[in-house]
Every structure is written in structure tokens, then in C-alpha cells.
Amino acid sequence: MRPKSDSDELLIQRIPSDGWAVDFGEGEGVIEGQREALCTVGNGRWATRGAVPESSADDTHYPGTYVAGLYNRLPSQVSDRITEDESLVNVPNWLPFTFAAEDSPWLGDPTVEILENRHELDLRAGTLIRHFRIQDLAGRVTRILQRRFMHLERHELAALQTVIVPENWSGELRIRSGIDAGVKNFGVPRYRQLSSTHLQIDDLRHVGDVALAIVETVQSKTRIATAVRLSLHDSAGPIGADRVQITQSIEGDWVGHVAVLHVIEGEEIVADKVAALMTSRDAAISSPEEAALAALSTTGPIDDLTDSHELAWRRLWQRFHIDVESDGPIDVATLRLYAYHLIISMYGVGAGSLDAGVPARGLHGEAYRGHIFWDELFIFPILNLRLPWVCRSLLRYRVRRLDAARAAALDAGLDGALFPWQSGSDGAEQTPKVHLNPDSGRWLPDVTHLQRHVGLAIAYNVMQYFEVSGDFVFLEQEGAEILLEITRCFASLTTFDDDKGRYVINGVIGPDEFHTGYPGAEEPGVNNNAYTNLMTVWLMRAALEVLNELPEPRRAEIVEKLSIADEEMVRWSDISEQMFIPFHVDPVTGAEVISQFEGYEELAELDWHGLIERHGNVSRLDRIMEAEDDSVNNYQASKQADVLMLPYLLSASELEEMLAQLGYNWTTDQLPATIDYYLERTSHGSTLSTVVHAWVLARSQRADAIGYLDRTLRADLELAQAGTTSEGIHLAGMAGAIDVVQRCFGGIEVRAGALWFDPMWPVEFGALEFTLRYRRHTLLVRINGASIEVEDLGGPGQTTIQVGFDSEEEAQRLHVGQIIRHGIPPDS
Template identity: 25%
Template sequence: MHRVWNVEINEYNSTQNRKYETIFTLANGYRGLRGAIEFSKIGERGNFIAGVFDKNTAQVTEIVNCQDPLIFNIYVDGEIIDIDSTNLLDFNRSLDMKNGILYSNYKVELKSGRILEIKTERFVSRNNVHRWAAKYIIKPVNFKAKMFIENIIDGTVVNSTLDLANLTKHFEVLDAEDFKPGIALKTRTFDNKIEIVEATAVLSEDENGNIFKSRKYTKLGEKVRELYEFFVEEGKEYTVFKYGITYTSRDTKKELFEVAQRELRDFINIGYEAEKEAHSNVWQRLWDGMDVKIKGDDTAQIGIRFNLFQLASSAYPDDPRVSIAAKALHGEGYKGHVFWDTEIFMLPFFVYTNPEVAKSLLMYRYNTLDGARRNAQLNGFKGAQFPWESADDGTEVTPKWGVDYDGNPVRIWTGDEEYHINSDIAFGIWEYFRATKDEEFLINYGTEILLDTAKFWNSRLEYNKAQDRYEINRVIGPDEFHEHVNNNVYTNYLAKWNMKKALEVKEWLKEKDRIKYKTLCNQLGISDVDFKEWEEKLNKIYIPMAKDGKLIEQFEGYFDLADIEITEHDENGMPVWPDLKGHKLHDTQLIKQPDVVMLMLVLGEEFDLESKKINYEYYEKRTMHKSSLSPSMYSIMGLTVGDTQNSYKYFLKTILTDLEDNQGNAGHGLHAASTGGSWQSAVFGFGGFSVDENEIPNFNPWIPEVWDEFTYTINWRGSKVEVTVDRKNVSIYSQKDIDVKVYGKDYSIAANEKLVVAR
């Protein structure tokens, strides 16, 4: 049982350090600490606090890699323990996902022949997000000696250590302080002047209490340290605790050193074990509402739990000013920016397992609405244009330039052309409301976003007089291989949906809260004249189709491009680049990730099964999966249309994206969209869960041969619903009365009853 809750490695290879720092990251939504090994200098350490952004000399605003509080050095008679320069006799690291604790064991032989065993554990508290801690059990196997423990907070940290041309420092060190016990370092970001304090304290114990014989505090430029001296006997174990506290000026108006010192003392007073237990209890509650259980397939079980663990670690319901970045709090990849990944890939997981978090993520969009309005204004449009890449204020922060593999400058167009983000956010609002019926949210926040995004689309539509239709030209759809295309179906269809939904919801608001409706129209500068115009235009938005009306053309002219066949796959089952026969990539039908298929997943109830099948079969053969967002969506659609063989393959690709590093860049941070896609693959795919046009939960599960039993939990309108699928039956338990459809048949389930349907 223990095994299917743990991600474990037993061999050390320093070239893999960055990858495992991502995999072993511990986060609580407020902050993330990359899973660095204290006793190795190789890797890319990271301390990321949600919402702490800065630009300074960087190309665009990015998440700040804050001062490093993790440094913990052990010396034996002056010789430092460094697993890269000593003889490593034993090594093990294990992430206990059930309790959110990272365990590491090291046995090293020093140049002097002395052997030392170190067992460590670390957690970033879910009980109190400002706390983190580590425990070290040190055992001199064959010697007695004088030893030192060095606790350091390092303020020399920079961003982009792997990108020499863009190396940037985002904060200045203001001050250091001796907390006696403990040390603290205060820094301040350059742009927004956000102050950050990291405070740590080291305490020790054996059967006689404290083992330290002396302590020395030193401020060393941009670093602060405390050094402890102690003496060890052969074969005896010594325990050292490290307590950590983090606060920023975003959290409190009070003086940060005072807040941190008081919090650190409280933490020490409560003690390591008590906080660890409280932290584990929070994880137990989280797992109770989100766990996906797979019997008979340990790879799938560990894989899905890893994705759920890291996704749940990335969200913080108590700060509506932050969202989840594409790399979560796990690395500097994509500069800590928020994309459509959040609303389309990650949000459904929270909508159906932890709606409070989903609401907070959507509130981030509401709180950055003014930035979105500025984007629209700068681009000559009305309403709100949400940025393709978002940081702290909602203005567009997509870099304008990047470099290709040869180091040549390449213009990045996504920030200028990938407009579909607006509808993705609108859809996220509707999905949340549909699952929760949170009227207060829709009245006070959601409707404003729906109306302002519809207002944007209305101003973005272009009239084609010759064809008497409205078009959206020069865009990028989800498939980013094709830039500057006209009438991308995903974009056009969802723009139409967005405008239609805004008109529906404003009618609803007029009934629910007439005063709010009037003030909103007044505030946004819209009236019945605008609504009439939206209605007329949305009915004339052009959707490219093949002549039979079933196969949808991804964008205007797509079917005229060179049709290159994918014939080979690599050891990870991913497509190998075919010979482009002299064509440029954008002149072929090869696509980066699902686009038309994505549309049919987002708005599933609007397309019949035959259309889904035809489009799945056509586009699946042409997809290169050059995005971690891709396999999960093909897994779900494959199950929908009966391609069960490929669905399981795509599911494994998705859940192992980071664990097997099948995109080759796990070291840069978590593939957060893929973690959300993993849950969707499990629940929407194998679990067969969907919501139909009448807002009735539907269940059409299918499980692969290798699974004996499959169980998942969702939250539907405040009721916990548990679904179990085995070889013979589908069982559904609900806390409240609920109407459902199972394999197309209607059933009613009474509160706390279980429905059993034969498969």
C-alpha cells in the first residue's frame, strides 16, 4: 500500500538533479521550494512565492527566485559533506505524497575514510503556509569527531542561471538580523518594492537535550549564517531540526522582521512533529476529496497521484491575486506566467474537487481585469483582452522575441495573436458556475468578465462584405505551428459561444439583480443597442467546414496545405519528425497539439459523436504532440469515440510527462497543464464523466484490461459523489439527492445511497 503513495529514486546521478528538483518540489500554493539536495551544489535551486514578480533588467516581468533559505552544510573536522566529491555508499530519496513529506537518505565516505549516515525529511506546511521545516538525523558510523552545522540564507540568488544572456537579479538585500535563535534576511524587489523575509532556526537534541556547544552569527555580504559546533561519538544518532518562516509585504503591513521572529518562536514552541502532523492532516482531507484509485496498475496509480499531488500543491485559496503558472511554483520555466493552461487544463480539477480554489483562481482574472482592459485599448479594441501570458497585473507579458536553436532572434507572435484566451476564461467561469451554482460569484464578478470579453470580441470581428459574414483574421489557435491564420475554428467558435453566453447571462442577471445589471451596463458603457449588435454579428461568424459538413477545417486554407504523414515514433511513443520534403512547417498539415479536437472537448455537448470521430481520426494522424498539453486531450477524445487502445497509451504519456521527462524539459518546472490533463484523462476519459446540455451529470466509464477497479470522487453542487468502476458494475454514491445518467439511462440517487448499474 505504501508503495503506491511514493515516488522514489535509489540511484544518484548529478545530471538528473534539475529534473528531480522539479519532481521533488514541495509547495503549498503560497510558495514552492524546489527539491534541492542540501549536500550537492549541482542543480538549480528555487524559492518561489506566488505573486512576487519583478522585471528589472529582464525582458519581461517574471516570477522572482527569492533568497535561498535551504542551505544546510555539515562539516566533519572542517571537511564539508558534498555527495559529488565524496564516495556515496548509499542513496535514496522518496516523496510521500499521502502526507506531503520528502525523505532522503545518504551514506557517505569522506576522503579521511570516515563514514557518515544522514537521514532527512522536509515539508512545506499546508497547515500554516508561512512555515516549512526539515529534520536531519546524523550518525557517525565509524568515528568520533568535532562537527559543524552551518545554516545559511543566501541573498545572491539570480534568475536565468541557464540563460547567460538574460541573467537577472530581482531583489536587493536590505538587512540581516540575528533572532537568537535563528537568522533572517530581508530583501526587496526592484520594481514593486515587495519586501521578502526568510527566517530559519536550527535546534538540536539527543537524550540529554541540546547537543550544540557553541554558536556563531555572521553577516557575509548578501548572505547571513549561523554556525554551530558539536562533538559526536561513534555509532550514535544526533537529531537536528531546521525551522523556516517566510513572509512578504504582500501578506502584512507590519514590520516583517517582527512578524517573522514572532512566527518563528511560535513554530519552535509548537515543535516540528506537531506542525508535521497538522500538515499531514490537511493532506488527508485534500486526498479525501480528490484521490483517484486504480487497482491492478501501480504505474498508473503512482503516476496519477503524482499529478494530483503537485497540482493540489500549486493552489492557494486564500489569495485571489494569484493563479497557477504554466510551471506552477516548481521552476522558472515560462517566467512564472499564467496561460490558458489554468482555465482549460487545471481549473476543471478544482471545480470538481475543491471549488473554493477554483473560485480563487477565477478571482485572479477578475482582479487583473483592468490590465486586460488596458491590453484591449493598446491594441485598438474595446472591452477586455486578457493577456496570453499574465503575471501580476493582467497586462500582456509575453516576450516579443526569443531565439531559435541556432541562436537567431525569432519573433514571438502568441502575445499578439493568440486571442482565444478570452473565451477560455469565459468558459472557465461558466464551468465553475454550472458545477457550483455560486450565484454570488456570477452576479458580482463572473458576469462582468463575460460581458467585457464579449465586448472585446464584438470589436475584434471583421466584416467580409462579399461573403456577408464576420471573420477573425490573423490569429494563432491552440496549434502554434500555424501563425497569422484566418478564421481558426477554435477561436471563432468560442468567440461566438462567449458572446452568446454573455447575452444569456445578462438576461439572467436582469432577473436576479436588476440594480447590479443597471450599474454594470453603466460601468461598461453598454446598452440594448450593443446587445442587439452582438446578437446579429454572432450569428454571422464564419466557421470553416469541409464540404460534407462533418470534418471541420482547422482554419481557412488548412486543407490546401501539404499533407505529410507521420510514420515513426520514438522510445517514448512520441512522433518523430517526418521528412517535410522541403516544405516549411507552417506550410504542412502537421499540428503541434489538438485544436479542432480541443474545441470538441471544451464544448462537447455541441457536437455529435460522428463529428467527433471523424475529426479525431483526421487530426490525430497529423499531431506531433510538441506540447505536454496534447496527449491527455487525445486520451479523452479517444475514449469518447472508441479508440480505447490509443487512449491508455496517451494516458500513460500524460501522467508520466514529468516522472519520465518525456518532453525533455522537466528540469524547468512542472508541466502543470499536463497535471490537470491527467485528472481530466482519468475522470472525463476513463471515468466517462461529463455534464450534458440539461446540466445533468453523465457517466459512461470504460476501464482498460489491466485495471481491476477504478474509483474517483467529484463534488457536484456541494455533494460528494464517488464513482467506482470494476469489471462488472458501475457504483455511484452521493451525499445528496442527485439525478444522473449512466450509459445514457436516467437514474435518481437518494442522499447517502448507492446506485449500482451493470456494465
């Protein structure tokens, strides 16, 4: 379906500034949940949703905190079976903070009236700021300013500062601050029939002036220590024991402090809460509790933490610098907001020995149980060009699970390494056996583990990381082995069909996800998914290329280690030249198009207009049709881009060359017909779909491409999406939005050892400026509708890089300090 012409109301209200802050009101139900997700603070090691500190989990608020890579499994009774599900664990809540005047109820009680309430996310400083005023039943009015962050460099630390000003009263002020250790995974309504208690409390105690909670996950046995310290000061400095009485308190699953002091009207009282979280998964510690206590003991005042935290963010934004003319149609604050969420989800993965992947919803909620799919395929293009060491760490998440993938392949009767569609702690397949359709209330079999193409994405990411970084050490020591083992897996998935005289791949599910089988078939999966088959061709070619490029003796070592025979490499070459790709003729236009899978054209056409009239939003067509006792398997309808993933990952010329090598007479002139065919048959049930459609339409149908870009930029911000965003942001969609602006419309491609530019930047977008990192050189790129300018801001020694423009045949050398300017043809 084409982009909508009208737009839904947005949750955020941008502050009139330089695009470095976004402003949120407070909502009810899922709207507040959406705000909490979008106001998450974190550093990539852990993150906390933007719930107000006085709240607890209920139908409006959900103060979840998540640690990258920290999972636990629980059995659940679902319908007539026992299932086991692994989830990213909601760890003890360090946020709880409330106060009261005199004998008034605590802030958070419904009798305390909120007069004003505004949340501001300061992107430049990585800090959430809350301005609000309250009034109790006695008419006492109090003004409050809160600031919170998770330190960008001291990854174990978080801070909450609260400034309390009594506006029209003097008297006793009570403050309650602590840790809630009795949390559960309860953030996704459709999972609430599943077991949710992942933690058992080992100890709640005080050590000096620190409150300490120690818990352990019930199955994975990860020990988690959360420690918090509370200090108070006024304009004269720290408030001593002669003025404030602080009591240590343990109540049920809560441990903390209660402070009581006398305040004067108009006086500022500042409460500083600093938290440290350590787990038994952390390196170089004796125990989590000792490490958490030690971290707090070496931490100075919160103002010092703030200064170093903000300095770290300023340095990081130099790598993620992006600016767009303020009077253009692209809002730079949205781009920076999405970059912020990418940073707080991924940055810490590149630090130390953290073992974590890319959860589809970031560290912002519990949708998909925090599992890792193929989303790094959409995230790597941004991180490769800014934080390549984070990409290397993310690839090592896969490398560490290579043996598990080998075991999975063996169990499936395959060679090499078979990576799971949904991954978590140890590399085992975490795709649930059943899933709930909330529209029908039925639990249904889930066979989406047949999305074998996740292995293709991993291999593609290995090669893209190498192309951008030039990291030969990684390729030789780790990358080549994982790529070759994935190649062996897909070669063994491939069989030779005598009738076709070609190689085929049967019984898989493509990126579309809707089509899990043929109508009425007992066995799941479809045959010859075009994306899977063509990317398998790409994989065979890439594997042979890597083997050719590996220097001796490393090539001989890896061939010997993996027992790769010459006959095996010959078969890879044969597959790359004889793979079957399905085509069919569009009955309306008569044009030949690439079939999504074999037999796709035989499926019934769908009455899109009738469905939209009955249901409005049809993005989750699979749920709608199952609830009507029908199946999307019966129709030519896709959840998201499938065939069109090919021109997203491969250039049109590369696609033409690959098909020619296979013996198909297909040219790039035929690509628009295939694009148009699937445009009319896609429901865009995933934010990734609008990313891909914006990309593939950028040259041929720019107006539609801009429409899809607009939808991508708004996806997590529209109030209509509150129900899904409240469960976690769509991290790959956010990264994809930035990627479409910079790499697609900016025309950036890395190939053949050079960085190439072929901009198609619309004049109406104004001017674009951003930084990127290519092979250890930092570049500043400026693009407008008439020209492009590339400046080398710095690199190692006397090294140079190759930079080219598609209107020229050869790339040219760029030296540190040099600027290259290039004109853009008027029709670009």
C-alpha cells in the same frame, strides 16, 4: 502522429507499497534537475525544489524557491534591442545545510564520497525524505536521514530535519545552516543571456537565535524576509550550551549559524531547521521581517509542526481520494504524484488574500518565466470538483486584472476586455517580443500574443465553475461582468464578410501555436481559426444565457454599468447564428473535415518520416524547421490539438447543435474523419496535446486513447524529458492526466443543473474509486467495467443534488447517505 509503441525509461522507481510513495535515485545534469522538480515541496503559497541542502546552483543542482504571484521585471540586451521581461522570482534559499566530521571537508565537497543516496517522496504526508550515507577521506562513515516539508496550513513555514549518525567514528561534528540571499534566476539555460539579478539585499542579521535575510525585488519593490532557526537535540532531549557551541555567522550573501559539538559512534544527533518567509504582498502584517520573526516565535518543536502538517494532508487527501486496482495498467502512485504537484502549486491560492494565477510550470522552475497562460482550462475540471474555492480565487486573479484587460482592448481598437496570452503581476501582456531557438541559436520575433483565445478559456472557466459550484453570488457580483466584457471583445474582433455572408475573425493564432501566419505573409496571424470562431459562438450564447439568468435588479445594474445596448445583444445573437467555419475535403478519404483555419488545406504536406529519420524527436518541429531555414507555417503540421480542442471542451452533440444553428449540415458521424485527419498532422510538442487526443479518442479508438493516456501519465517521468521537466513540471498535463482517467473514462459531465455519468471505463483497467464535490455535496464514485455506484457522503442540511446517467432521459435526486447504482452497457 500516433502514440509511440515503445516507452522510454522512467526516472521514478515506485516503492512496493500501497501507492503512496515514489522513490528516486540521484542523477547527473538535467536528470538531477528533473528529480529536483519532481521532488519539489510546497503548499501553494510557496515551494522549494528538491535540491539537496548542501548544494548551490551549478550545472547539476538548482535549489530554487518561488512564491506564488511574486514577479519582477528586468531589461536585457538581446541581439540589437533592449527587451523587458517579467519573471517569477527565485527568492532567498532557506535550505542550506551541511556538516563535516572533525577536519573533513563539508558535505557537498567532491572529496566526500556518497555511498548511498535515495530520495523518497511521501505523498500521503507531503514530505520529501532522503536516506544517504557518506564517507570522508579519513574513512569516517556517517548515515543521514533528512525530512523536509512546507506546512500545508501554516503557509509561511518550512522545515528541514536532519538526523546524523556517525557509524564508525567519534569526535567533533561541525554543522553549518543558514540562508543564501545571493540567488539569481538562472534555472533555464536559454534565458541566461537575459538579466537575472532580481533581488537586492537590504539586510543580513541575527535576532536572538534567528538568522534573518531581508531582500527586495529591484523593480516591483516587493520586500521579502526569510528567517531560520536551528536547534539540536539527541535521545535525551535538547542539546544545551554546555555541549554545543553555536556561532552566528555572516559571510558575503550568506547568513546563518555554525554549530560544533562532540559526538559518539552510533549516537543520533537531530538538527531541526525551521524557516519562515513573509513578503510585503502578505495581508495583515506590519512588515515582512516582523511577521517572519513572529511566526518563528510562535512555532513549537518540529515534531509538533510535522503532526499538524500530516494531519492537514490526510484531510486534504480525502478530497483527492483516488484508487485504482493494483493489477491494472494505470499506476495509482503516478495519479497521486500528479495530484500532489497540483496541490502544492494551487492549494495556498485559496487561502486568505493571495493574488496568483496558474503558472504553466507550477512553482517548480523558471520555464516560461513563471507566466500564466490558459492552463487553468485543463486544471479547473479537477479543482472545481474538489477545491472549488481555489477556482474562485484563481478566477479573481483575472477579475482583478479586468481593468487592465479593458485598457488593452482599447489600445488594440477593440471593445470590452482583451486578456493577455502571457500574464504575470499586473495583467499587462508579458509575451516576449523575441524568443531564442536553441537549435539555431537565433533570436526570433514572437507574435504569439495573437492567441486571443485565452479570453475564451477564461470565460469557459467562469461558466464551468458556476455549473459545478452553483455559486450564484460569484456569478452575479464578478463572473457575469468579466464574461460579458470578454464577449464584447470577441464581438469587436468579429467583422461581417459581405462575400461570405458571414461573420469572420482574422489575424489570430490558434491553440496550435505553430502557425503564426501564412507562408510569405508580412502580417502575422491566420484567418478564421475554427476553434476561435466556434468558441466565440459558444461565448455569444453563454453571454446571452447569463443575462437571461441574472435576477433583477442585478441584470439591470450590470447592463447599465457596462452600457450594453439592445443592438449589441442583437449582434451577439447574429454572430452566434452566422459565424463562418472553414471546411475542406480530405484528398485521401474524400471526407469533409473542419479546417484548422481558412486556407489550411492549401499548405504543403510534410515529410514526417524523413524528418523523424533525420532528427528522431520532432515534437518541436518549429525549432527544427527554422534551424533548416524553413518555416512550419508552410506545412499542414500542428504542435498540439487545435480543431480537436472543440470536442474536448464541447460534447459531440453540442458541437453538432452549434453547427446546425450556424446553418452547416454537419453531424457527429463526421467527427472521426476530422480526428483522423489531424492525428496524422500533429507533432505533440506539448503535454496538453496527448491529454486532448486521449479524450477525443476514448469512444471511437479506445486502444489509441489508452496509448495517449499512457504518454500523458509518463510525460514528466521519462528520462528523455529531463531537459524540459528540469525547468519545471507541466502542471496542466499532470492535471489533464487525472482528468482523462476520472472525468473522461469515468464519463462525468456537468450540465443543466445535474451531474451526469456516461462511463467508458475499460474492463482491463479494473476498478476505479474516487471522491468529488458537487454543489457542496461530497460524493464517492465507484466504477468498473460493468457498473457505476454513486454515494452521497454528506452535504448541507436536507439538500439534494441531481444525478443522471446518459442511458436515462432524466436525472434523479440523490440524498445524503443514499447510494445509486447503475449498470454499464457492455459496449461502453
